[in-house]
Amino acid sequence: MMKKIALYALLISATLMVGVCMGASNSTTTPGMSPTGKNIVDTAIAAGEFKTLVTALQTAGLVNTLNGTGPFTVFAPTDAAFAKLSKATLAALLANKTQLTSVLTYHVVPSIVMSTDLKNGMMIKTIQGENLTIKLANGGVMVNNATVVQADISSLNGVIHAIDTVLMPK
Numbered sequence: 493m494m495k496k497i498a499l500y501a502l503l504i505s506a507t508l509m510v511g512v513c514m515g516a517s518n519s520t521t522t523p524g525m526s527p528t529g530k531n532i533v534d535t536a537i538a539a540g541e542f543k544t545l546v547t548a549l550q551t552a553g554l555v556n557t558l559n560g561t562g563p564f565t566v567f568a569p570t571d572a573a574f575a576k577l578s579k580a581t582l583a584a585l586l587a588n589k590t591q592l593t594s595v596l597t598y599h600v601v602p603s604i605v606m607s608t609d610l611k612n613g614m615m616i617k618t619i620q621g622e623n624l625t626i627k628l629a630n631g632g633v634m635v636n637n638a639t640v641v642q643a644d645i646s647s648l649n650g651v652i653h654a655i656d657t658v659l660m661p662k
Contacts (some may be wrong), residue, residue, distance in 0.1 A: 532558040532566055535647035541654065544574035544582075545596075551586050552593045558600070562649035565601040565616075567624065567635050569658045577658060594620055598661040604651055607633065607643035622661050635659065 533555050536542040545568055549555050558564060574582060585592050597620035605616060610633055614626040627634040633643065638657035645652040 530647055531649045532562070532564055532647045532652065535645060535652060536566075536568060539645065539652075539654075541570045541572075542568055542652075544571050545569055548574075548586065548592060548596055552589055552596050554593065554596055558649075560649065563602075563604040564650035565603065565605040566650065566652045567599045567601075567638070567640075567655050567659065568652045569599065569638070570641065570654050570656065573638070573655060573657050594661055595658070598622060598624075598659055599655075606651060607640070607653065620661055624659070 530538060533546065533549065536546055546555075549558065558566070577585075585595060598618050600619045601616050601624075602619055610626050610628065612626065612628040615623040616626065617623050624635050633640040633653075635653070635655055636659050638655035638659055640653045641656050642654040645654065
């Protein structure tokens with residue numbers, strides 16, 4: 493148990509050191525943020541695994557919002573996450589802008605939340621208004637019923653955490 497705690501402390505320290513060093517290398521960039529100038533949407537496009545999400549953001553008219561100054565944290569469903577939905581469910585979502593906007597904004601937090609900030613049982617309020625619940629277990633991070641498959645994808649105006657399931661508000 494002590495070895496596990498020491499390992500987590502070492503990993504967190506190393507992550508913080510990298511963040512500090514990144515910030516020091518470019519004083520006009522927020523520590524941990526990408527100096528490339530790509531915003532959340534451009535970063536998602538460049539990653540190549542968020543095509544369905546980007547299409548949904550365009551359909552809902554949310555691209556300009558996420559191109560804004562932020563900061564934002566997006567728990568971003570991958571294309572594989574959207575593929576878990578039935579074709580009928582996805583088509584219905586894309587056809588109903590109000591419901592689509594609710595689902596998409598349920599994935600967005602109006603602040604930067606890096607993986608090192610997450611705590612077990614933490615509740616994070618989304619732009620949609622409801623809370624997401626964070627669970628830490630077996631070295632992984634769960635957001636409600638979704639697993640974070642890639643954390644801390646930095647952008648100019650926030651951070652993306654790729655998740656394996658589309659989150660549905662209540």
